[in-house]
Amino acid sequence: MTTLKHRVIAVATLAAVLLPAAASAQSQPQAWPTRPVKLVLPLGAGSGADLGARLIAEKLSTKWGQSVVVENRPGGDGFVAITSFISANDDHMLFLGPASSFTAHPYLHEKLPYKMSDLSPVARISATVVSLQAPASMNIKSFKELADIAKAQPGKLNWATITGATDLIVAAWLKKAGIDMVKVPYRNPVQALTDVSEGRLHLYSAAYAIARPQIQAGRVQLLAVSSSKPASMLPNVPTIAEAGFPDLTFDGLVGIFGPREMPLALRERIASDVKEALSDKGLADKLIASAQEIVPGGAAELAASIDQQFKAVAEIAKVLGLKAATN
DSSP states (O other): OOOHHHHHHHHHHHHHHHHHHHHHHHHSOOSOOSSOEEEEESSOTTSHHHHHHHHHHHHHHHHHTSOEEEEEOOOGGGHHHHHHHHHHOOTTEEEEEEHHHHHHHHHHOSBOSSOGGGEEEEEEEEEEOEEEEEEGGGOOOSHHHHHHHHHHSTTTOEEEEOSSHHHHHHHHHHHHHTOOOEEOOOSOHHHHHHHHHTTSOOEEEEEHHHHHHHHHTTSEEEEEEOSSSOOTTOTTSOBTTTTTOGGGOOOEEEEEEEETTOOHHHHHHHHHHHHHHHTOHHHHHHHHHTTEEEEEEOHHHHHHHHHHHHHHHHHHHHHHTOOOOBO
C-alpha cells in the first residue's frame, strides 16, 4: 500500500516534470492566426505607409495561410484609427503607422483619448522618405531660395505638412529662423498637394510617395528630403541638412503594434515573419521604389526608436513653449 509520504513524493515528482513543460507551453504563442488578420492604418490609400502595408500584407498572408487585410481609417489626426484599434482589443488586429503620430500627439492636443501603453510594439518596418516641396511656378531650385523669399516677405507665403511631428519641426524652424509664414491646415493631404501644384501653397512637407506624380509631371519642385541620410531612390536630391537646414531633419519611422496584452512571444514571432517578408528582394525593391527605406527590427528596436523620437520631439516642443498633454 502506498503511504501518504509516498503519495506526496509522487505528486511532487510529477509536478517537477509537468510545471516546467506547462510554463514553457505558456511562454510560447498559441496557434496564430486562426482567422483573417487586419492591418489598421491611420492614413488613406496611396500614402507611403499604405503602399508598404499592402506589400507586407501579401507576403504575410502567404506565410500565415490566412488573409491579411489592410484597413484604412484616416481622420482625427490618427485618433480614429488608434482608438478603434485599442477598443477592439483583438489579437488578430494589428496597427501599422508612423511613429510621428504618437510622438507629436501630446504637444498637438490638450487631452489624449489613449495611452501609449495601450499599444504593444511588435516590429519596426521602414522610414518613410519625407520631402519638402514648392510650386514649380515659383521657379526656385533650392530650399534656401524659398527660405530667403519667405524671410523677405513676412506673412506672404504659407506652409503645410501632414500633421504630426513634421508640424512641430517646421513651426520650430520658422520660429528660430525668424520667418513669418502662415500655416494652412488640411484634412486631406491630397488637397494640399493640389494647392502646391497650382501655386496656392508654397511649402509642403509630406511623404515623397504622395507628391511624386506632381513632381514627375513638373508641377511641383522637389527641394530636399528631410531624412538624416540620402534617400536610396533619390540619390541626387540633397537632405535638408545638406541644404543647410539641419533643424528640419526628420526620419519617418513606421512600425507595427499589437494590443496591450499581446504576449511577447507572439509579438516576436510576428516580427520575425515581418523581417522575413522585408528580406525578399522583390518586396524590398518595391518598398524602396515607393519611397520607403527598409529598417527592420523587432519589438525592442521599435520601442527604442520611438523613445528616441519622443525625446527629439520634446526638445522641439521646448522651442515652441509647448507642454505635453495628459491622458
